[in-house]
Amino acid sequence: MDKALAGVTKFLKGHGMYPGDLDLERMCVDFEDEMLKGLSSYKSDSSLLMLPTFIKIGSEIPREKPVIVIDAGGTNLRTAVIRFDKDFNCVVSEFKNYPMPGANGEVSKKVFFDTIYEYLEPILNKSSQIGFCFSYAVTIMPNRDGRVIELSKEVHVEGLVGEPVNENLLNVIKERRKTSNHTIVQLNDTVATLLGGMAAYPNRKFGGYIGFILGTGTNTCYSEDCANIKKLSEVELTTMQAAAYAPGNSMLVNIESGSFNKAPFGDIDETLDKKMKDPGRYRFEKAMSGGYQGILMTDILRNAAAEKLFSPEANERFFVLKTLESKDLDDFLYHPYGDNVLSVCAGTAGSAGGAGDVAEEDARKLYFLIDALFERAAIFVTANVTSILRKSSMGKNPNLPVCVTADGSTFYKSKLFRAKLDYHIREFTNKKNGLYCDFVKAENGVLTGTAIAALQNS
Secondary structure, three states: OOHHHHHHHHHHHHOOOOHHHOOHHHHHHHHHHHHHHHHHOOOOOOOOOOEEOOOOOOOOOOOOOOEEEEEEOOOEEEEEEEEEOOOOOEEEEEEEEEEOOOOOOOEEHHHHHHHHHHHHHHHOOOOOEEEEEEOOEEEEOOOOOEEEEEOOOOOOEEOOOOOEHHHHHHHHHHHHOOOOOOEEEEEOHHHHHHHHHHHHOOOOOOOOEEEEEEOOOEEEEEEEEHHHOHHHHHOOOOHHHHHHOOEOEEEEEEOOHHHOOOOOOOHHHHHHHHHOOOOOOOHHHHHHOHHHHHHHHHHHHHHHHHOOOOOHHHHHHHHOOOOOOHHHHHHHHHOOOOOOHHHHHHOOOOOOOOOOHHHHHHHHHHHHHHHHHHHHHHHHHHHHHHHHHHHHOOOOOOOOOEEEEEEOHHHHHOOOHHHHHHHHHHHHHHHHOOOOEEEEOOOOHHHHHHHHHHHHHO
């Protein structure tokens, strides 16, 4: 084995973070077990929340009817007005991008909703229907409001946990606009992504649909037979709702897969988890998503430096490294001899490929550490997607693959990730499990899907 690679492998094995030691089959068994437990009861101790969305798919989408859309994600909140023309083209207008309240320091619940109202105020006269994509863990109720379970992605809002989001926002709208008749349908970005994918490929035949996010955070959703959602028995439903969600019908389920805690995490994962605002929660997300990737690699490099993996000079630089962002990893991968923070630490900055044997060895070790982090992420995602296919019995016909609509900067912008994911899907999902899926992209998928949810489910 290459000397640099051997050193990195030994280091990662010592910390329980070597991707070659992962057992995909074992992870799938554990993931499926958590899915079943999560579907059984709202009181289940499953790490997968398996949240019913009360959103169904397949009904006719009204044409030429405008709807207001809110997309509240990790660091940004987007607003727009959307309609579908007679040819089912999505027409986006009044698009604005704002800071997510609570992403840059804690705010109160009042400030949170007042700020969202101020963002909406210029377009509230465009439609009485609002689709609200709220990308955090919420318990969706039959009226399609969502009660906040917890916040993630380092967003801090005092007093928001346990609160119904739609009701609070509608109260602010009615206080400011006495004659308001606005209604809100809430969903999360993964559900919106799934719906957006269906709209983007109307002429393709698929064997099912999965929504998948790998950006600041990670999550998945899919359509489940209501007969298997045992926790519905704990929900107070009207006669009409009970008929709509009876066995034989289906609805989308938000897995909240970023909270999966049965994966084989390493001790550096444990250290990162303990210093976050929500220790013990969203372990899967912290191990691979863009919101934590830079922090995790910083800890890996500091540990590697402490164990003298690099040359003495590089060890000193890596040990005092400031916290990285996920883009810093790709900056190095694309420009290992460029003027970026990691090439400076490795000693290759500005050398144009002639940095000397010691610096080149340090840079190779750095590359293999980053490579291993993306390799592990690809294996984790393969386990997630394959578990859904196995649980739902979708994707058995290669001519009718499951459409996995993917969204998120980590999925599309990471230099190494996609090729690794394709390899593991082919070797494990296709060859070993006989299951097939296609990862597709939907332009403006979250906005489109949120509009569809509001138009179909108001």
